[in-house]
Amino acid sequence: MGIQINALKCNNCMACEMVCSYHRDDGFAFLSACIVSYRAKEKKDYFGMLLKEEDVLIVARPEGIEINKIGEEADPDKEADASAKPMLLREGCDRCEDMDDYGPMCVAFCPVDAITLD
Amino acid sequence: MEYLSTDKILVIDLNSAQVEEEELDESLVEEKIGGIGITKYLYDKYIEDDPIVIGTGLLSGTTYPASASGQITAKSPVTGKVCHCPVIYKAGVEIKYSGFDYIVVKGQSQSPVYLWVHDGVADISDAADIWGKDVWESTDALRKFVGDDLLQTMMIGPAGENGSDHAQVCYNHWTSPDRFGFGKLFGSKNLKGFAFRGMGLIEIAEPEDYVERSLEILKEVKENDFLEKKGIAQILSALGEEDVEAWIEPIIHRHSADFFTPYATNTALFIDEDPGLLEESKKDEPGVLVSDVYALLGFKNIGLSAVDAGRALKACAKYGIDPFAVAQFSGKTTIEEIKESFDSIKGVVEIPGSGHFSPWCPTRPIFNDFGLSGDDEITAWWERRQAVSMIFGIQPIFCLMCPELTEENMLELASIGTDLELTQETLDAVIDDILG
Numbered sequence: 001m002g003i004q005i006n007a008l009k010c011n012n013c014m015a016c017e018m019v020c021s022y023h024r025d026d027g028f029a030f031l032s033a034c035i036v037s038y039r040a041k042e043k044k045d046y047f048g049m050l051l052k053e054e055d056v057l058i059v060a061r062p063e064g065i066e067i068n069k070i071g072e073e074a075d076p077d078k079e080a081d082a083s084a085k086p087m088l089l090r091e092g093c094d095r096c097e098d099m100d101d102y103g104p105m106c107v108a109f110c111p112v113d114a115i116t117l118d
Numbered sequence: 119m120e121y122l123s124t125d126k127i128l129v130i131d132l133n134s135a136q137v138e139e140e141e142l143d144e145s146l147v148e149e150k151i152g153g154i155g156i157t158k159y160l161y162d163k164y165i166e167d168d169p170i171v172i173g174t175g176l177l178s179g180t181t182y183p184a185s186a187s188g189q190i191t192a193k194s195p196v197t198g199k200v201c202h203c204p205v206i207y208k209a210g211v212e213i214k215y216s217g218f219d220y221i222v223v224k225g226q227s228q229s230p231v232y233l234w235v236h237d238g239v240a241d242i243s244d245a246a247d248i249w250g251k252d253v254w255e256s257t258d259a260l261r262k263f264v265g266d267d268l269l270q271t272m273m274i275g276p277a278g279e280n281g282s283d284h285a286q287v288c289y290n291h292w293t294s295p296d297r298f299g300f301g302k303l304f305g306s307k308n309l310k311g312f313a314f315r316g317m318g319l320i321e322i323a324e325p326e327d328y329v330e331r332s333l334e335i336l337k338e339v340k341e342n343d344f345l346e347k348k349g350i351a352q353i354l355s356a357l358g359e360e361d362v363e364a365w366i367e368p369i370i371h372r373h374s375a376d377f378f379t380p381y382a383t384n385t386a387l388f389i390d391e392d393p394g395l396l397e398e399s400k401k402d403e404p405g406v407l408v409s410d411v412y413a414l415l416g417f418k419n420i421g422l423s424a425v426d427a428g429r430a431l432k433a434c435a436k437y438g439i440d441p442f443a444v445a446q447f448s449g450k451t452t453i454e455e456i457k458e459s460f461d462s463i464k465g466v467v468e469i470p471g472s473g474h475f476s477p478w479c480p481t482r483p484i485f486n487d488f489g490l491s492g493d494d495e496i497t498a499w500w501e502r503r504q505a506v507s508m509i510f511g512i513q514p515i516f517c518l519m520c521p522e523l524t525e526e527n528m529l530e531l532a533s534i535g536t537d538l539e540l541t542q543e544t545l546d547a548v549i550d551d552i553l554g
Contacts, residue, residue, distance in 0.1 A: 008396075011348070011373065011374055011379075011380075013378050014208065014211075014378065015181075015377075015378040018181065018378065027319045028179060029320065030215065039208075043291055043403055045371050045372055045374070045386035045404070061396075062396040062397070102333070108333060109181065109378075111340065111379070
């Protein structure tokens, strides 16, 4: 069972990021989220999502999903992305296992159903 | 104020370059609730200093659906009325998370400055390096300086520096709901703008109840058929401008939403790139993000092609000028003539109702009829809905779409979140005060 992300359905609203952080902090914040809206390329209107799981970083881009094994050497042909670094320091997704009433919060609160659980 | 709040009001005196902090008293929230209830109170408190007051709604940046909005309250240098401009995109939420619920800016600086607000700290910074630059250059320069592409800005461009009546305060790179000439007011104070960034934590009195009720309301919201739609063209279709969709469709790239807003109220137009491109464009500036439906319609109505309308909107965003006013009053019909006319545009934008709220926001219901009929009833509803959206911090266009976002459940969530007893009578009194 895993979290699936459809970056083309995503409207870049950051709800997933907020509720993921809430699950960890019991307050409203963005700092602890293991799923974040990727929105650093604002002028290019290029956005998607990053999800850190225990040992992989999932990059959900509009053109497709990329799964990167954490700890593996980066592709030297690809430009490093500064936004990936703080993600690697965060705890991995636990699918909100303590939130019995909701399941994964990012799935429950995504207003456009871009995040699902299969 | 312990909950749904940073507990801090920032007071900046540009005359003396002093920065002070005040606590946000619970009693003020009990009396004025938040958002423009409190920005209006602070405006009146500091009225002798011709203040600009920035604020956030009581529910801004939380799990209440569409809790995206901040506010600017000030006296319009054009109409002379105290007006309230929504802060949209992701900028409104960033204000609260940068550490302050409200920011009062008094007086006038002797030299150009910008205000850098981050993680509970505020600095009055020298703007010499960005004064004279356009909105895009200024935002890019500050993001590069701070080293953070997620920095959120509220900036003026040359229009504000030159004192145009139609100068806007823009957010990041994009035009804003400012139809009040607040950009001119910023310029008159030698205030280039604000930069916000923060990683704050907002506590909730009853977090589990707050989140549970938020999700129940979200589920009701998601029952609406209109959520199958996206973007500005479909808003215009719902307002009776059906032919905009076919005109603009060839250059639409994607749609995006303000914070936690189920409907994507922003549409990116690609004018120098293939709109169907899914990968990251190799061009630095492939297009423009548009939230202003009437500006887009205005450029269509003067005969521009969709691509030239996109170019005009981009030029307005860079110059920091209200694109609706440009479309209405420039009298020009080519993109080059339009750009050359920016400094000479004259005309008064009609502000509906009591004149406090921006007609950037359509003045009638969208997608749902809310059971309204007759112009007077719709205008009164629109004004109240605008007031409510900016008291609680809800995206003001989405408020016009979604009947499930009620005054009752906003008050309920505000009470759960703060542990204060906030009543309909209090809300009615706050709205009466705002509408004057």
